[in-house]
Amino acid sequence: MGLSQAYIDCFKKRHSVILGITRSGKTFFAARILQELQDSGVHTIFVDPKHDKGYSHLGTICHTPNEVLYQLLHKNKAIIYRPPASKEEKVAGLDRISDYLINFSKKDGYRRIRRVIAIDELQLFVKKGESKAIEAIWTIGAGIGIVGMALTQRIQLLNETAWSQSDNKVIFRVEDRADYLRSRNLDHYVDKLDFFQDSINQFYYYSTTGGGNWKVCEPIPPTRRKGNLNLQPY
Numbered sequence: 001m002g003l004s005q006a007y008i009d010c011f012k013k014r015h016s017v018i019l020g021i022t023r024s025g026k027t028f029f030a031a032r033i034l035q036e037l038q039d040s041g042v043h044t045i046f047v048d049p050k051h052d053k054g055y056s057h058l059g060t061i062c063h064t065p066n067e068v069l070y071q072l073l074h075k076n077k078a079i080i081y082r083p084p085a086s087k088e089e090k091v092a093g094l095d096r097i098s099d100y101l102i103n104f105s106k107k108d109g110y111r112r113i114r115r116v117i118a119i120d121e122l123q124l125f126v127k128k129g130e131s132k133a134i135e136a137i138w139t140i141g142a143g144i145g146i147v148g149m150a151l152t153q154r155i156q157l158l159n160e161t162a163w164s165q166s167d168n169k170v171i172f173r174v175e176d177r178a179d180y181l182r183s184r185n186l187d188h189y190v191d192k193l194d195f196f197q198d199s200i201n202q203f204y205y206y207s208t209t210g211g212g213n214w215k216v217c218e219p220i221p222p223t224r225r226k227g228n229l230n231l232q233p234y
C-alpha cells in the first residue's frame with residue numbers, strides 16, 4: 001500500500017513524531033514524506049546529524065546556519081542541514097535556524113511559505129531535557145506555517161512538548177519498556193509488541209493522525225508511486 005495524499009497532507013498541517021529503533025525505517029519514511037511534500041509545493045528542511053549520504057537527494061546541503069539562511073532568502077524549497085559534531089554547536093545551530101524560520105514567517109514575500117522541518121535524531125539537539133528550538137516550533141510553529149517532524153529511537157528520549165503537540169505519530173519497532181508505553185497511553189501498542197518484534201514485519205508501522213485512531217500500516221513501497229496528476233514525475 002502506498003501513501004495516500006490525505007495521509008501526506010496530515011504531515012503538512014500538523015506536527016509529527018516518528019519513532020523506532022535503529023534500522024527500523026524512520027529516516028526512510030520521513031524522507032518519503034518530505035519528497036511527497038516537496039512535490040506538492042511545501043518547502044522542507046531535513047536536519048541530518050548523521051550526514052547520511054543515502055538521503056542527500058532531499059535538498060541543498062548546508063553545513064552552517066548561515067548557509068541555511070542564504071537558502072531561505074532564496075526560497076529554496078529543499079534544504080538539508082548537516083550540523084557539526086559538537087553538542088553545543090548542534091543545539092545552538094538548531095536554535096538559530098528556528099529563529100530564522102519564525103522571523104521569515106513574518107516577512108513580506110515569505111509569509112505564505114509553508115515549511116516542514118524534519119529533525120533526525122532529535123535527542124542530539126536537546127540539552128538537559130530542553131531545546132529552545134523544539135519548544136518554539138512545536139508550540140507556535142503550526143499557527144505560522146512551520147511544522148515539525150521529530151525522529152528518535154525511543155519515546156522516552158522524546159521531548160515532552162514534541163510528543164504532546166504532535167497529532168501525527170508513527171511508531172515502528174521501539175524498545176521502550178511496556179510500563180513506560182502504558183504510561184503514555186500506548187496500551188494498544190503494547191498489545192502489538194510481538195507483531196512489531198517479529199522480523200517478518202520489518203518496516204511495518206503503527207500510526208495515528210490524531211483523534212485516537214491508530215492503525216497498523218504496511219511498509220511503504222521502496223519506489224515512489226507514479227501517475228498521480230498532482231505530483232511531478234520523479
Ligand SMILES: Nc1ncnc2c1ncn2[C@@H]1O[C@H](COP(=O)(O)OP(=O)(O)OP(=O)(O)O)[C@@H](O)[C@H]1O
Pocket residue numbers: 020021022023024025026027028029153203219220221222
Ligand atoms: N519500507 C521500506 N522498504 C524497503 N527498505 C526500507 C524501508 N524502510 C527502510 N528501508 C531500508 O532499511 C534501512 C534502514 O532504514 P532507515 O535508515 O530509515 O532506518 P532508521 O530507523 O532511520 O535507522 P537509524 O536509527 O540507524 O538511522 C535503509 O537501508 C532503508 O533503505
Ligand SMILES: [Mg+2]
Pocket residue numbers: 026027028120
Ligand atoms: Mg535514521
